[in-house]
Amino acid sequence: MDGLYAIVSSATKQTLYQFMKDEDISLLNYHFSHYFHFCIQINNIQVIPHHFSSHKIEGLTVVDELGISFSYERDNPKVKQNFTLCHELGHFILKHDGSYFAESVDNQEDILEREANIFSAMVLMPDIVLLSKIYYSCHTFHQVQNSLEVSNQALFYRLLDFLREYYSDNEGEVTQAIESYIEGKNASIFRLFHNIKDKIIEEFHQFQPSLINQVKQRVRKVGFVTSQEYPSLLNQDNWKAIKDNNGNLKTWLVYNKGKAIAYVWDKEKFSDEEARKKAELQLLLM
Ligand SMILES: [Zn+2]
Structure with a gap:
C-alpha cells in the first residue's frame, strides 16, 4: 500500500x-x-x-x-x-x-x-x-x-x-x-x-478542545465556571471570544485583597446576582 x-x-x-x-x-x-x-x-x-x-x-x-x-x-x-x-x-x-x-x-x-x-x-x-x-x-x-x-x-x-x-x-x-x-x-x-x-x-x-470550547462545554453542562478551573480566564483577552461564540454567556471578575476570580456564566441558568455570589464565595475560600 x-x-x-x-x-x-x-x-x-x-x-x-x-x-x-x-x-x-x-x-x-x-x-x-x-x-x-x-x-x-x-x-x-x-x-x-x-x-x-x-x-x-x-x-x-x-x-x-x-x-x-x-x-x-x-x-x-x-x-x-x-x-x-x-x-x-x-x-x-x-x-x-x-x-x-x-x-x-x-x-x-x-x-x-x-x-x-x-x-x-x-x-x-x-x-x-x-x-x-x-x-x-x-x-x-x-x-x-x-x-x-x-x-x-x-x-x-x-x-x-x-x-x-x-x-x-x-x-x-x-x-x-x-x-x-x-x-x-x-x-x-x-x-x-x-x-x-x-x-x-x-x-x-491527542486532540483537546481549545480553551474557549472547554469553557463552552463546561458552562453548557453546569452553567457556571471560574478561573479556579480555567486559570486563563483571568486574561481578559479571552473574554471576547467566549462571549462572541454564544450570546448566552457572560463574563466578569471579582477581587479582594489582591486575589481575583474571573467567571463565566450562562444567563439562562443564573442571574448576574447569583453568579456574582457564587464567585464571591469561591474568592472567600481561596
Ligand atoms: Zn473530485
Whole structure:
C-alpha cells in the first residue's frame, strides 16, 4: 500500500478530531453531517442538488466570483450523495489547487481524486467511531452501515484500508475478518480491533478542545465556571471570544485583597446576582 492513505488520513484527523473534541460530539451518535454542516457554514459554501445529463458525473465543485459551490446528483441514492458531498469537501479542506472538480467514473485514479476519496471515507467513518461501534458496542455490519449512512461497499473498503494500515503483513486475515463480520461472525474482527484499540484511542485523545470550547462545554453542562478551573480566564483577552461564540454567556471578575476570580456564566441558568455570589464565595475560600 502506498503512503497516500496514511498522509491523507492523518491530515483529515487533524481537522475532524479537533472538531469532534471542540464540539464534544458523542462517538456513538456521530454522523458526518455535523462536521459537514459546520464546514460549509463557516466557509460559506453552497450545496446544490443537480441533475447532470451525463450519467458519468456524480458531483461538482465550482469556485468562481460567486463563491464556492458543491453540486451532487439528486437522483443518486442517499449513501452515494453523502460520499460525493464529503468528497467535494475533501477538495476544499485539503486545499486542492483548482477552481473546478468534476467527479466522473473516468477520473477516479487521479491523485487528487484519490485523496478526496480517502478524506470522504474518513469523515463518513472515522477510526474512533468504528472502534466504538464495532468493538465496544458490538454493532453489526448493517447497523454501522445504516447509522453512518454509507453503502455496503464504502464500509467494506473503509474497514479494509483502516485495518491493513495496522496489519500490513497480514492482508489475508484482514479481508477474512471483514467478510466474517459481514456474515454476523465478529470474533476475528474483535481480535484485530483489540490489539490496536489503545493506539486509536490515544490518537484521538491527542486532540483537546481549545480553551474557549472547554469553557463552552463546561458552562453548557453546569452553567457556571471560574478561573479556579480555567486559570486563563483571568486574561481578559479571552473574554471576547467566549462571549462572541454564544450570546448566552457572560463574563466578569471579582477581587479582594489582591486575589481575583474571573467567571463565566450562562444567563439562562443564573442571574448576574447569583453568579456574582457564587464567585464571591469561591474568592472567600481561596
Ligand atoms: Zn473530485
